[in-house]
Amino acid sequence: MAEVFAAPSRYVQGPGVAATLGDEMTRLGLEGPVLILAGASAVRRLGAIWEQSLGPAGFAPTIHPFGGECSRREIAAVADAARGLAARTIVGAGGGKAIDTARAVAAELDLDIVSLPTIASTDAPTSAISVIYSDEGVVEESRLHPRNPALVLVDTDVILAAPERYLVAGMGDALSTWFEARACARSGATHSRGGTPTRAALALAELCWKTLRADGTAALAAQRAANQTGGRAMDAGARGAFERIVEANTLLSGLGFESAGLAAAHGIHNGLTVAPGCHAALHGEKVAFGTFAQLCLEDAPAGEIAEVLAFCRSVGLPVTLRQLGLGGIDGGLLQQIATRAVQTGEVTHNEPFPVTAAMVEGAIRRADAVGQGG
Template sequence: MNSLFCSPLRYTQGYDATQSLGAEMAALGLSGPVLLVTSPSPRKLLEPVWAKTLGDAGIAHVIHDFAGECTSAEIARIVAVAGAAGAAAVIGAGGGKVLDAARAAAAELRVPFVCCPTVATTDSPTCAISVVYTADGVYEKTLFHGVNPALVLVDSHVISRAPARMLVAGMGDALSTMFEARACVAAKKPNTRGGACTISAMALAELCYRTLLADGAEALRAAKNGEVSPAVERIIEANTLLSGLGFESAGLAGAHGVHNGLTAAPGTHAFLHGEKVAFGVLVQLMLEKAEQAQVDEVLGFCCSVGLPVTLAQIGCANLPDDVLDLVAARATAPGEWTHNEPFPVTAPMVAAAIRAADAAGHAFLAA
């Protein structure tokens, strides 16, 4: 198996970075016309900025209002609108679903994709993957595209306007990256692109974890005050770039498998991806029989930024055994990330690890 590392061509982050969108695209040789896919709040905030920056760069653009869910039908609509506009590139500006739909349309059209996340809530912006849902919001499939975005442009001023909870959830998603990378390497499992992990991807995953420990709590304090401090910039980078490159080029394992399992418990539906992933990290550590010092470090970090450490904190207080069994079965379904752990994982093992993680969380909170 070859080692394989992939990334966007260019990553740009900064306060009011949107003002540089046109120049950044021009620097990559991208020209118009472009289709810009977005949702109401980014459009309200940024439409004049897009007009100026793209206009200054001589890039004509058409805006497509995202229908609200990343469905096959919405991707087809974007492809049709882009085709009618003769789009030479697609820009996505918004949250994960907007970006995933725009990314999938660009891949289908074989034109470059420019990714402008307006929240730092997951690590998906840099990757070449779209998650597709039904119109009712039920998971349908994951699309693995050939190429990563040409440009990922992250405006920290825009991101600072989102609720602090979004940034915290992004830290939860980023928390999993190093632990899942280590599991995949120990198991000699391929990364999400079918190659072996490079030492570069592992180094980025480890830096991601160290950055969370060093800057997470301070970034949350600043974010709550609407400040874009250096710690906030570093956490945005950890949540987006470090975690994104780390998960895609190193791999996913128990934490994301448990996350997918937890979606079978109705109580978790009000919680964000990264919040469930954070609890999934604890479960993965229980599965792996990690050292107590490592467990305590993760628990301490989670508590310092308000990430969940108990079932009650993800809407599953008094989780019945039959629902737990459903969660564990879903987490160990064939092909699930859980099977990237370096030992066979069964549903009863996951159920026991979920109870153990919950107990560890309660014990830590009580201490």
């Protein structure tokens, strides 16, 4: 099996970079017409900036409002709009679902895709994957596309203005990256891009975890202060921590998961989605608990488990079933979660040892007990 590393062609992050969209597209040789698929808050925040940035660069954009779900119906509707426009480039702007929809449309029409995330809650913007849901919001498939985005444009002023819960959830998604990469390296599992991990991907995944430990609490404090003061009064140290965490949540975590692989943390996340009680929990919040349970499943050193527990507590990520909305869970539901986590083809089987539902159930119980303890 060959080692494979996949990445976006260009990643640009910083305060105010949304205004450089036109210049960045010109630099990359991307063509118009441009269809921008955007959620309502992205349009409010960035609509005027896009007109100013794309118009002078010769790309008159058409903004298409996102319907709210990355479903086959939505993908077909946006693809029709893009065909009607003879679009050459698709821009996905907003949260993960808007970007996933835009990516699926671009893949279907063989067009270039630009990701413009407005929150840092997951590592999806850099990837070549769309998670497709039914119109009712149930996961139907993970669709793999041939190419990563041509451009990922991360305006950290926009991210800074978002609610802090999204940044924390992004840290939960990023928390899993190193531990899942390490599991895949040990087992020799194949990642989603069709190869085994390079040393580059493993180094980025490890840097992701180091960055969370070094800067997580300072970045969260910076965002909290910015939300209270309308973005004013941030010193350079706080801004630096915030920028590094946005990079960890988006780029390091994205490259790490896609080119090193996923394991039990995301498998247990997928298991948790069968429990209605935690539907209000964000992806990264469930992944954080999944990471904690993965380490219990692996019987990781007590010091490492304690370190992950301390990190989760320091930024407010869930470490118990109750914090996920599953307090007082009955044995039957726990069994269902564990069974879903080990279904055929699930990433839980990327662990370097055979994993059964009973083992996952035990790991979740142990994580919950450790999380409740001192």
